[in-house]
Amino acid sequence: MPPSFRGPNREAIGMSERPRPLFVLPSGNSFAVEDPVAFCLENARHPLLYPARERLLLSDAHTDPDRVLNVVLHRCGLNLAVVSPGRVAVHHWTQLADLRRLLKEHRLAGPGVQVALVRRKSGLITLLPAEEFLVGVRPAPAFPWDAYRERWERRHDRDPDDGAPAPCSGSSYSWEGIAEGRTPWAALKSVWRRDRAPDCPNNCDVPLAVLRFDWRRSGWLSGTRAVVARCCFVCRRVAEEERRGDLWPWLVEVLDADVLPCRHDGGFGVTDLRPCWPSPPTRNLYDLDNLPRDLTLDELVRILM
Numbered sequence: 690m691p692p693s694f695r696g697p698n699r700e701a702i703g704m705s706e707r708p709r710p711l712f713v714l715p716s717g718n719s720f721a722v723e724d725p726v727a728f729c730l731e732n733a734r735h736p737l738l739y740p741a742r743e744r745l746l747l748s749d750a751h752t753d754p755d756r757v758l759n760v761v762l763h764r765c766g767l768n769l770a771v772v773s774p775g776r777v778a779v780h781h782w783t784q785l786a787d788l789r790r791l792l793k794e795h796r797l798a799g800p801g802v803q804v805a806l807v808r809r810k811s812g813l814i815t816l817l818p819a820e821e822f823l824v825g826v827r828p829a830p831a832f833p834w835d836a837y838r839e840r841w842e843r844r845h846d847r848d849p850d851d852g853a854p855a856p857c858s859g860s861s862y863s864w865e866g867i868a869e870g871r872t873p874w875a876a877l878k879s880v881w882r883r884d885r886a887p888d889c890p891n892n893c894d895v896p897l898a899v900l901r902f903d904w905r906r907s908g909w910l911s912g913t914r915a916v917v918a919r920c921c922f923v924c925r926r927v928a929e930e931e932r933r934g935d936l937w938p939w940l941v942e943v944l945d946a947d948v949l950p951c952r953h954d955g956g957f958g959v960t961d962l963r964p965c966w967p968s969p970p971t972r973n974l975y976d977l978d979n980l981p982r983d984l985t986l987d988e989l990v991r992i993l994m
Contacts, residue, residue: 713768713779717790725769726754729761740764759809772797777819778805789822789890796892798823799924824890825926832857838922840874841898844881851875861905862940862950862962869954872901876948883943886919893923899943900927904936906956913955941967 712728713719722728732738733745741764748757761767763782770791771778777797779788785806792798802819833856840855854871863869864876877899886896897919904915915932917939932939940949946967953960 708771708773711770711772711791713770713786713788713791715766715784715786717787719770719791719794726757729757737767738765762809775801776803776805778807780807780809782809789824792819792822793890793892798891823924823926825921825924825928827925828857828920828927834922834925837898837900837920840878841881841922844878848874851878858901859903860901860950861903861953861955863952863954864948865951873948876944876950879945879948880943883945889921889924890928891921891924891926893921895921895923897921897928902936902940904953904955937962937965 709721710723710725711719711721712725727750729738729741729745730748730750733742738745738761741760744760744764745757758769758780759782762769762780766782766784768784768786768788769780770788771780772795777788777792779785788804789798792802792804798819800818800820804817804819804822806815806817808814836856851874852866853874854867855874855877858872858877859870860872861870862872864873867873880899880902884899886898889895889897898921900918900920902917904913906913915934915936917930917932917936918927919930920927944950949962949966951961951963953962
């Protein structure tokens with residue numbers, strides 16, 4: 690973004706009592722301006738406004754402001770957002786920009802904030818809660834958030850029932866003794882401990898927790914689709930991250946050796962994963978002063994012989 694287009698501090702815009710206008714690019718990037726109409730007229734020759742240059746050069750301070758804005762919104766694909774406390778009005782011609790970045794940067798993507806979408810071509814005004822623009826989707830109302838939150842908080846502890854399947858944890862991987870397509874709590878806890886989890890993109894300022902992981906055939910002709918779904922315990926939304934190729938290298942990285950899955954069914958048939966398990970590290974049986982404390986009987990016999 691050109692330095693001359695950079696406006697006041699973005700955090701200050703979200704907190705200001707006075708409505709502040711910003712131009713929003715289709716990508717979601719935005720920059721603040723003091724006077725949108727004056728900005729367009731003064732920067733008529735800038736490449737960003739090139740599609741509307743001819744009409745802007747024929748306009749001046751006496752031209753109808755709505756005509757100036759309409760030609761810019763129409764021909765340049767920009768949106769004009771007016772940010773006020775608890776409210777955002779977004780003026781667009783027909784193409785609506787990605788507003789998620791705008792609302793996130795100004796910490797407006799939360800409860801109590803209303804977004805008004807003003808479609809200049811038809812005059813249609815649509816009112817939506819800002820929560821509609823949060824990243825991710827809400828799971829079914831019956832999703833056991835409390836159970837997942839409690840397990841996540843105890844992710845460093847070993848509980849007697851960690852071997853039980855977690856609800857709503859569908860997967861193309863299977864574990865011994867667990868119903869097909871279900872993930873045990875022990876596996877999820879291992880991922881929560883070892884995964885480099887990103888923070889929630891919705892200004893919740895908390896790390897996301899892996900909910901499920903899948904690698905399946907997405908269609909007879911379209912190949913496979915690898916997905917890692919993560920949830921946020923604050924905004925209670927689930928966002929999917931698509932990954933390239935097999936998930937196995939990632940699983941070996943984030944799962945403890947004793948909770949690696951034993952089978953995989955991604956639509957091509959069932960594959961036995963046990964031959965792919967990494968070999969256990971070589972145990973020290975020769976340094977008699979530093980022997981492992983959990984020696985097996987076979988290892989003890991090997992030492993004595």
